[in-house]
Amino acid sequence: MNGKCKISMAVIRRLPKYHRYLKDLLNRDIKRISSKELSDIIGFTASQIRQDLNNFGGFGQQGYGYNVEELYYEIGKILGLTKDYKTIIIGAGNLGQALANYTNFERVGFEVKALFDINPKLFGIKIRDIEVRDMDNVKEFIKDKDIDIAILCTNKGSAQGVADKLVDSGIKAIWNFAPIDIRVPKDVIVENVNLIESLLTLTYLYKSVNQ
Structure with a gap:
């Protein structure tokens, strides 16, 4: 993440929801997901999801989508969940x-x-x-x-x-x-x-x- 870029609170408040839904996907053994599929599940637009995640460097791949486990871990790290x-x-x-x-x-x-x-x-x-x-x-x-x-x-x-x-x-x-x-x-x-x-x-x- 670029330290010079201030992330809006609106984006920050959406991160826990991403984290929660990704956990559910992991529990269902889903390995990868597109921004469109994630949009259908969460309710945010696919464009909004891509914009939100791009604030932290992206994580998706063109034509592949997102690795669910990797994205879950990275958002957890952003949220400070690497410690108790x-x-x-x-x-x-x-x-x-x-x-x-x-x-x-x-x-x-x-x-x-x-x-x-x-x-x-x-x-x-x-x-x-x-x-x-x-x-x-x-x-x-x-x-x-x-x-x-x-x-x-x-x-x-x-x-x-x-x-x-x-x-x-x-x-x-x-x-x-x-x-x-x-x-x-x-x-x-x-x-x-x-x-x-x-x-x-x-x-x-x-x-x-x-x-």
Whole structure:
């Protein structure tokens, strides 16, 4: 990839979908696929697929298409999936526990090491052998276990304070499910997942096709 070329977020957000569909093709023992065939499966145009992949050097061959295994590996490498990531979940309520129960994280290299909460009644509870711990001990745990990513599942009122504590503890990546956009230093990455915003987008689209 040319370091001088800034890849758009639209392209980056399509990469995980390519990765997921290519994994499915591998599971079906499909060895190669054309951009047209990939288009029919994913829903992007063949031209869009070629443009997206050309941002990273291509990978296809004229008259042959794409080697599925090679493309799956290369996109995984682009997405940073050549290493495992140690994660923690902050907030052991319904959402935090549901995420802890989601086994697909491990399948793509994300290992949840612990949940943290401020409610003493939850301390010591295990979700799939993942223990709920006291939030007061999170800084020591992050440093001791060399945690890469924190998943934030707190309420709106406490989210920013918790984020500040995570950053102070050395966390450089936060997956934020709290219903607020948190503020972090420029060297910390945040991916916001606002469930209500996503739901309202769905209702808008539903309304637009049912008027």
